[in-house]
Amino acid sequence: MHFYKLKRTGIRAYLGIGLLALALAGATHLPHDTLPAGDADQGGLTTPDDFETLVVADSTGLARHIVVNDNGDIYIKLRYFGKGQGGGTVALRDTNGDGRADVMRNFGNYQDHSSLANGITIHNGYLYYSSSLAVYRSKLIPGQLLPDEKTELILKDDHEHGPHWHITKPMAFDDAGNMYVPFGAPSDACQDMVNSPGGKPGNRGVDPCPELEKHGGIWKFSADKPNQTQADGSLYATGLRSIVGMRWNPADKSLYAVVHGRDNLHRLFPGLFTSWQSAVLPAEEFVKVTQGTNSGWPYYYYDQMKGRKMLNPEYGGDGKKEGEGAKYQKPLIGFPGHWAPNDVLFYQGSQFPERYKNGAFIAFHGSTNRAPYPQAGYFVGFVPFKNGVPSGEWEVFADGFAGVDPIINVSDAKFRPMGLAEGPDGSLYITDSKVGKVWRIMFKGDRKAFGTKQLASMEQHKLLAHIRTPDEVADNLDTQTKELGQRIYNTYCTPCHQRNGMGDGSRFPPLGGSEWVTGDKKRLIEVVANGLEGPIQVAGKPYNDLMPRHDFLKAEELAQVLTYIRRSFGNDAGPVSAGDVRQVLGK
Secondary structure (H helix, E strand, O other), rough: OOOHHHHHHHHHHHHHHHHHHHHOOOOOOOOOHHHHOOOHHHHHHOOOOOOEEEEEEEEOOOEEEEEEOOOOEEEEOOOOOOOOOOEEEEEEEEOOOOOOOOOOEOOOOOOOOOOOOOEEEEEEEEEEEEEEOEEEEEOOOOOOOOOOOOEEEEOOOOOOOOOOOOOOOEEEEEOOOEEEEEEEEOOOOOOOOOOOOOOOOOOOOOOOOOHOOOEEEEEEOOOOOOOHHHHOOOEEEOOEEEEEEEEEEOOEEEEEEEOOOOOHHHOOOOOOOOOHHHOOOOOOEEEEEEEEEEEEOOOOEEEEOOOEEOOOOOOOOOOOOOHHHHHHHOOOOOOOOOOOEEEEEEEEEEEEEHHHHOOOOEEEOOOOOOOOOOOOOOOOEEEEEOOOOOOOOOEEEEOOOOOOOOOOOOOOOOOOEEEEEOOOOEEEEEEEOOOOOEEEEEEEEOOOOOOOHHHHHHHHHHHHHOOOOOOOOOOOOOOOOOOOOHHHHHHHHHHHOOOOOOOOOOOOOOOOOHHHHHHHHHHHHHHHHHHHEEEEEEEEEEEEEEEEEOOOOOHHHHHHHHHHOEEEEEOOOOOHHHHHHHHHOOO
């Protein structure tokens, strides 16, 4: 009896050591019985048949990008440095093999407290992570969850920036010692959204665009040199407005990025673009980036329905003129407007069926500014690749993050997919930016038998309201809206403050219960008409973004929309008259 117990204990110990050695070796494929079981509800997600999903962690903080080490340890970059989250980066470890993180440690209290922290990756034994204004690295210590306490500054963005700049710093590394970092631009098309002349409809962009000197592109740096600034790097590609997701593809040794398109086509040019066109255009671009790539921003945008680069209205375009768009690089795929592709990952493992090998997973964070149509995106897609180019149509790989359909307000979405990572066993990890949920997706079926049958159910997801192209009439949420103030609000205010007046939960403040709305009329009129930039407090919470000027609205229109917001979203304040507006603004 004692011998049997000893023998059984010895076998368990031997197996434990073997599995640990396998994990530390970074194996790319494990048998199904060594993978943890998926959750009974699959973590609330829908995936192709024979995949299983489990929730690794429920609330890490406002999670952005993610990376998984060879031993299975997980590192996640949080949106903020500190601010109640105990450090800007979180480390997770599963100590009992059930697939769920039972150790969670925050680290990284840095001098740079800028928001929109984003990138994180492992390169040559270092954990690299970024804020809006810097790229850092810390040495990983074998067997230890947290990296070395010493933080090394690799790159510093030494420009002056406003809060509305697209200045997240994802990074990618090639195999020749280079690091690639984007420097995003602040505007839709090289115009000032706060000060005249760029804040009014119909005004032209600056030509040539001075922003392109230091923004709207990707720069190449040394991966190991400390204390670099942009002057230490070289311009690698240009004409790229805003990049949050970027990845080096080892299969063809090339750089790829997903690019956010411009906004405000209808708001700034209501005579040229309908609200429907503004909701679905321009495309979010999936691009292959090589030395000298020029994607045409700010002069051109990509229309995924026409399949062509079109002249931006700030430079004389009207939605029909191509100008010299043909000379600029077209994307591999143009996804519908405002889906917010925030990460891209080329699958290298062998756990998933062969069709996924070297293909691209893309996390769509979801739109905020498709009004008066439902918000869209909020899923993880997949693009099959062969010989360095897409080999088929894009697919819906994982859906169900939002928990509702249609998605009227961004705050309605329960979760928003953000970051992607591949584990040492070939599992796919996905982060959520709202509460910091982390999912792990595993394949449990027959790799060789996987095909059309297992994919069929996901094809139907393309018909859902948050993915399909909306019908211009049937899907217009304003069809029954008769109040003028509400219609003006839905056109100009919902992109930031949302249809329910609750904001987007992070960048843009709520209007419901806001002292800025229900308080002094004069201040409210001045803010909406003249814009506002810089840090403010709303209902005790800090915000720091851009409120564009709306002085193009007539006094009567401004009065109508201000009265609407003062009497909506739980507010109960007095009306604003056209006379009040004229008295404050002299118009």
